[in-house]
Amino acid sequence: MAYELFYWPTIQGRGEFVRLALEEAGVPYVDVAREPGGMAKMIAAMDGADHPSFAPPFLKAGEVMVGQTSTILLFLGDRHGLAPQDEQGRLWVQQIQMTIADMVAETHDTHHPIATSLYYEDQRPEAKRRTADFLETRIPKFFDWFEGILGRPEPKDYLLGDRISYADLSLFQLIEGLRYAFPKSLARLDAGYPLLAALHDRVAKRPRIAAYLASARRLPFNEEGIFRHYKELDDGLNPGARQSRD
Amino acid sequence: MAYELFYWPTIQGRGEFVRLALEEAGVPYVDVAREPGGMAKMIAAMDGADHPSFAPPFLKAGEVMVGQTSTILLFLGDRHGLAPQDEQGRLWVQQIQMTIADMVAETHDTHHPIATSLYYEDQRPEAKRRTADFLETRIPKFFDWFEGILGRPEPKDYLLGDRISYADLSLFQLIEGLRYAFPKSLARLDAGYPLLAALHDRVAKRPRIAAYLASARRLPFNEEGIFRHYKELDDGLNPGARQSRD
Numbered sequence: 001m002a003y004e005l006f007y008w009p010t011i012q013g014r015g016e017f018v019r020l021a022l023e024e025a026g027v028p029y030v031d032v033a034r035e036p037g038g039m040a041k042m043i044a045a046m047d048g049a050d051h052p053s054f055a056p057p058f059l060k061a062g063e064v065m066v067g068q069t070s071t072i073l074l075f076l077g078d079r080h081g082l083a084p085q086d087e088q089g090r091l092w093v094q095q096i097q098m099t100i101a102d103m104v105a106e107t108h109d110t111h112h113p114i115a116t117s118l119y120y121e122d123q124r125p126e127a128k129r130r131t132a133d134f135l136e137t138r139i140p141k142f143f144d145w146f147e148g149i150l151g152r153p154e155p156k157d158y159l160l161g162d163r164i165s166y167a168d169l170s171l172f173q174l175i176e177g178l179r180y181a182f183p184k185s186l187a188r189l190d191a192g193y194p195l196l197a198a199l200h201d202r203v204a205k206r207p208r209i210a211a212y213l214a215s216a217r218r219l220p221f222n223e224e225g226i227f228r229h230y231k232e233l234d235d236g237l238n239p240g241a242r243q244s245r246d
Numbered sequence: 247m248a249y250e251l252f253y254w255p256t257i258q259g260r261g262e263f264v265r266l267a268l269e270e271a272g273v274p275y276v277d278v279a280r281e282p283g284g285m286a287k288m289i290a291a292m293d294g295a296d297h298p299s300f301a302p303p304f305l306k307a308g309e310v311m312v313g314q315t316s317t318i319l320l321f322l323g324d325r326h327g328l329a330p331q332d333e334q335g336r337l338w339v340q341q342i343q344m345t346i347a348d349m350v351a352e353t354h355d356t357h358h359p360i361a362t363s364l365y366y367e368d369q370r371p372e373a374k375r376r377t378a379d380f381l382e383t384r385i386p387k388f389f390d391w392f393e394g395i396l397g398r399p400e401p402k403d404y405l406l407g408d409r410i411s412y413a414d415l416s417l418f419q420l421i422e423g424l425r426y427a428f429p430k431s432l433a434r435l436d437a438g439y440p441l442l443a444a445l446h447d448r449v450a451k452r453p454r455i456a457a458y459l460a461s462a463r464r465l466p467f468n469e470e471g472i473f474r475h476y477k478e479l480d481d482g483l484n485p486g487a488r489q490s491r492d
Contacts, residue, residue: 051338054345054391066337068344070316075337091312091321092297098314099300105351113359114372115379126360126372133361145300 003029006042007057011225012177012218014069014104015057020169021073023212025080031217070097073166082166089160096149096159096167100174103142107178108226110134110233120223120230127233135185135239139178143193146171150195157202164206171196172203177227185239192240249275252288253303257471258423260315260350261303266415267319269458271326277463316343319412328412335406342395342405342413346420349388353424354472356380356479366469366476373479381431381485385424389439392417396441403448410452417442418449423473431485 003022007015009031022029033042033056045060046052053067059075066075074094077083083093113130114123150156158168175196179186190197203209212218221227249268253261255277268275279288279302291306292298299313305321312321320340323329329339359376360369396402404414421442425432436443449455458464467473 051334051341052391052394053341054348054388064334064337066334066341068341071337071341071344074320074340075333087321088297088310088312091310091317094320095297095299095312095314095317098317102300102351105348109355109359113355114375115383117379117383123375126375129360129369129372133363137361137363142300145298148298 001062003027004032004060005029005057006032006045006053006059009033009038010219010222012173012221012227013057013225016173016219017069017166017170018057018059018072018076019217020173020209020212021076021080021082021166023217024164024169024206024208025076025082026208027080070094070101073097073170077166082164082169084160084163084165093160093165093167097170099142099145100167100170103138103174104177104226106134106138107174107181110181111228111230120228124232127230131182131233135182139185139189140240143189143196147193147195150199155195158199164203168199168203169209172200172209175200177221180221181227181229182234182239183229184234189239247308249273250278250306251275251303252278252291252299252305255279255284256465256468258419258465258467258473259303259471262419262465263315263412263416264303264305264318264322265463266419266455266458267322267326267328267412269463270410270415270452270454271322271328272454273326316340316347319343319416323412328410328415330406330409330411339406339411339413343416345388345391346413346416349384349420350423350472352380352384353420353427356427357474357476366474370478373476377428377479381428385431385435385485389435389442393439393441396445401441404445410449414445414449415455418446418455421446423467426467427473427475428480428485429475430480435485 005015005018005022007013007018019031032038042056045058046056049065051065051067057069057072058065058067059072061075064075066072077090077093083090110131111120111127112118112123113126120127149159156162158164159171204213221229223229251261251264251268253259253264265277278284288302291304295311297311297313303315303318304311304313305318307321310321312318323336323339329336356377357366357373358364358369359372366373395405402408404410405417450459467475469475
């Protein structure tokens with residue numbers, strides 16, 4: 001039976017981290033809300049379920065229902081070989097995933113620092129201040145940590161070494177999204193993180209991921225999702241500046 | 247061998263969710279950074295470890311090293327009976343925990359909406375705006391979800407029914423922290439969530455938790471942690487107001 005993924009039909013958003021894992025695993029799934037009548041099915045599933053999610057995405061896998069992006073990936077990692085089977089390895093991948101999730105949430109808040117319930121236009125000055133700090137201090141702090149993992153004890157193809165995990169897929173998506181949102185700033189930052197850039201390219205070239213990215217199933221980025229391009233947030237800033245003064 | 251918990255020594259912070267699980271489980275642990283010379287040990291463990299954490303808290307359990315609050319709880323839940331053993335039950339508790347973690351992060355950002363690297367005093371107007379939305383729309387949305395779980399299919403003692411999980415302990419701490427930060431607003435909200443209030447009291451009265459809360463191991467809340475009381479953020483607001491107009 002195909003898995004059923006429930007997520008907003010017009011954005012990559014947090015659902016994209018799940019889609020990438022499903023695509024890499026090569027398992028059949030239905031992106032429910034993108035089917036005719038799917039939105040109504042999604043709303044009904046949120047209200048009526050035994051294990052209702054606070055918000056999409058959530059996944060129905062036969063009798064199992066699971067929500068929260070990182071928890072869905074924990075489940076898929078075990079089922080489809082996208083995480084190690086030993087306790088330390090499983091926990092480590094999930095720990096990295098949680099750190100990616102933290103950075104995703106901070107990225108969202110660059111354009112919505114005051115309230116999700118308000119438009120971006122109603123919190124633009126605050127968004128500029130928050131984005132400046134994000135580019136100056138937060139991206140370098142997170143990227144240093146990821147680059148360090150990829151470089152120890154020697155440069156590795158993936159976070160765990162030679163095998164891919166769901167955290168690699170998510171890290172690809174995070175880089176992809178940040179480059180979309182902040183092209184100028186990322187261009188200046190990227191050179192300092194060669195292993196992260198190589199990981200991004202390596203994931204993009206995996207046969208199933210490459211096929212997915214070229215398909216209509218991959219939605220384009222837009223200004224409704226997590227990664228949004230607002231020119232004024234990317235201009236005139238100094239990524240990594242504060243970090244380098246430390 | 248006693249577990250070693252690594253966390254900032256002067257605040258409850260995110261480490262408190264781990265402390266509560268360790269206390270309820272009744273397992274011996276050392277709160278490393280609160281021992282003489284402990285801060286240096288913590289910094290060394292962050293830099294040198296095979297599985298370095300992005301930030302505290304992290305836990306060393308024999309050969310296992312694990313960071314990120316929710317991932318530490320996943321580990322402790324399995325080891326010490328603070329989560330069910332079946333797949334759906336394990337995932338469900340972790341999914342609830344992730345939703346609690348989301349609310350904790352949003353609570354932090356009420357006083358730091360612009361940047362963690364700035365003082366609260368440097369982002370006070372933004373903090374007021376963000377807190378107003380948090381009290382008006384976010385707390386009711388989260389509390390409705392938790393109350394709903396506790397009430398379905400009939401009122402339950404704990405999130406899973408009659409057995410406690412690590413998510414119950416974290417939910418207790420979340421309510422405790424919100425009441426500290428926003429006493430006026432929470433007093434007006436609490437009445438609408440009788441099951442949540444009862445869960446809070448039930449957890450507080452568990453023998454090991456009650457002993458812990460009365461001990462010197464329990465640090466007081468203060469204005470360095472996640473839950474901070476700034477009078478001006480709690481005054482004159484209208485918790486739940488927007489929600490009730492929907």
